[in-house]
Amino acid sequence: MSTAEIQDYLKTATVVAKEAGEVVREAFYKEKSLQTKSNYADLVTETDQAVEKQIINSLKEKYQLTSEDNNQYEADISQFIGEESVAGGHKTEWTDDPTWIIDPIDGTTNFVHQIPHTCVCIGLSIKKQMVVGVVYAPILNEMYTGAKGQGAFCNGERISTSQQNDLKQAIIYLEGGSSREQDVLRRKFNIYHKVVETTRGTRTLGSAAMNMVNVAKGSGDAYVEYGLHIWDFAASGVILIEAGGAMIDPAGGPVDFLSRRVLCASSQSLADQLSTTIPEHIEMERD
């Protein structure tokens, strides 16, 4: 795919994320219509569902080409993986086809509680390689963009990761996540204990993508989470890599987007140090 084509997809994803973000902003201080999914900590609002539909419809509209001959439509990109569509029964089938990967609101709990770290995430994969990523945080007014080989930006300004290579001086983002399974929680808190013990400090923003873009811009140095899904870190992953960061499987080696776990850091060296510090790597059920 040419640089110009990638730029076009990035531009589209940016416009669509901005429009979706307006809907999130509009709803942010209003009362929410709320449901739970797998347990009492796994929330979805009408806005999550509406925003996902809006994003998919806008992308379909943009990339459907009208054939003048027979008035039929051909979709340029017809594959979508979206959190709320999957929740509605669509299986996560990630193929080599160009695929839009969407988290309509990352940080739904923040959204419900009026905590501003909430964002719209749109990523594009081609042959299972992430090529475009957009993370838009409408309340913070931060638009993060990244495209393969073309750098990472926040509101148009180039961003890069910190130069931190010493774990003892590093700030690490961690998340409790939404699983309430005892065994998962026990293992997570063992990890939490070790990370607090061996680093300068830990932080939790309540949004996987916000954690990642903050590492991408040097506000904090690493992030590790077990239990997330491809839509939580696909878009922000492009931004992190383009900002000079590293994204690996927490146990080391290349990241697997369907393994439901990720470790990212300002550099490969810091990622490797954090990976070896973690006392046990939780095996999650795959997407």
Ligand code: IPD
């Ligand atoms: C969640 C957030 C949260 C992370 C969870 C995600 P959602 O996404 O990113 O920070 O800990 O693993 O599921 O449900 O708000 O889109």
Ligand code: CA
């Ligand atoms: Ca969710």
Ligand code: CA
């Ligand atoms: Ca999410």
Ligand code: CA
């Ligand atoms: Ca979500």
